[in-house]
Amino acid sequence: MAQIRVLRRMASLLTTPLAPEDFLGLVNPLASKRQLRGVVTRVVPETADSATISFHPGRAWNAHEAGQWARIGVEIDGVRHWRSYSLSAPAGHDPAITVTAIGAVSTALVRETKVGDVLFLAPPQGDFVLPEHPRPLLMLTAGSGLTPVMSMIRTLVPRRPDADVVLVHSARSREEALFHDELLELSDQFPGLRVVHWFTRVEGGRRLDLTDPTDLDAICPDWGERAAYACGPSDFLDAASALWDSTDSEAAASGHLTIERFAPVLLPGTGGQGGLVTFEKSDKEVEVDGDVPLLDAGEECGVVMPSGCRMGICRSCLTPLIAGKVRDLRTGEVHGDEGELIQTCVNAAAGPVHLDI
Template structure:
């Protein structure tokens, strides 16, 4: 079975039924066993995962794709690694915050049980520090955006002394890893600035320089909701510090939507109605089409499929791509929506 075929959201595959006695021993596929679920806040939890033998390790700040079977269908999502690569027991952790009506996040936070075997991909992503970890850092995070930074604080604990972390959450109780972060700050290893947005409102990036007087000397890493990241990017551009900023986005920055249309998935012979805002990946999965996917936000090209006819719109740029009969134009279904009737070869 090819790697691409294994990555699609499918009913369970034959290989899932082998190695039943020793599910982590497979050399062909990476799996992990959930060995613990730790509630963090009212809507988030950390999963402790024992990876299979073929796990190659990770760098702090990277993420993994996790494949979980929900109602007989495998769903893949990306989660930042929150554990240190040097964790003594060799396990890894991800920390998931539910989103409203979120299929996988609610499953992982509220329903998954210790002992469940899940699919994993090797770690990937370039939201890492590398040699820059020796420079002064400012981390700006909100909500679940703390996760890759927690991975860095745990994995590079000595290098990151003197870092500043500005973290936003509705209240103090909603701060994921609140106790650990406050502990690190109390030891004087980092400066922690919490913004409790229910009372204080959202972070205004124009205030960053007042909050962090040596802002211009710091490398800036930000992870959080799209609106926060967009406003930080815009402000740092204005004050000439955009080159210092690196962001990690959990979903694509959608700038344009438009009229949709009927999507015909030619191999499955399924028709589905696509509005102009919903990625073709989501429309296809909802209609039961076997859709390849990866990061679901335009980075990995794991969802590339052929547009055989019709028009699709890139949700990040608004650019419309068209194909006429006989064309085989490749599109990323996770960041493309129907822009009229279209035919996708899936």
């Protein structure tokens, strides 16, 4: 051990001001102790606008649970951008994300990622996970909301002969449905999985209606007795939540619904007067309405803003407030003291605002 410490000190003298691991990172990107990274091992197109990106993470990666998400960093034009993506690989396997080309970062990942690329990582998070004890499950998903549920299905169904899962997935068409063929193969192979695809362009243009129990009664008569999971667009989740909370539905009252949202729940009418937002260090300013998140305002005028989940969970976007007041778009609360750390993804200007960025 003493010899190892001496060698490390000698190496540090030779590499100052950098650390020896900085040079090791040039040979092996996963060796970095300063930033968790992953090397892309596979890129599989899922639809015309989506792809699954598998990667091998560094040793500091915490094995994910089925249904969790992680922040992924990608460099575009020399600038590192962070976004949060659900992990679609089964638990116990190297992670993977399934990305749809919406927005600059997701589009870059889908269109440009290749094997051998390096992704920057943060540990997996989230409590949208399988129940602790076995029980019948109902999965309600729409669009890319299938991604975390796919991790659950890939984890649970092949390993549990007693699995009882009904998946109802809504998509515009078969061509736009993620994992379509794999899900049909799994349902053929494992009797504990039943898959119902609801194509809105085939079903007479009608969406899966969750405003009342009619559609669910027809698809899965015992839906209220199952542990239910839902993930998808906000209006889809709002309808599901309202149905389960409805006092008119005795079945829903006996069940339990777990929801995963890809966007924050904003309070209607929380937009206020807005104002001039000044980004002091970047020497930029922009006039915004009272319902525009400060994160969006900064990115719109070219400020490199820290961000992560973009929905008020991970707190990666915290930015010091120099002056002014902001409004929390989730609650409507107006707040702000000099030096206060503001979550820019869920706060908007309530008058003139100065941010230390």
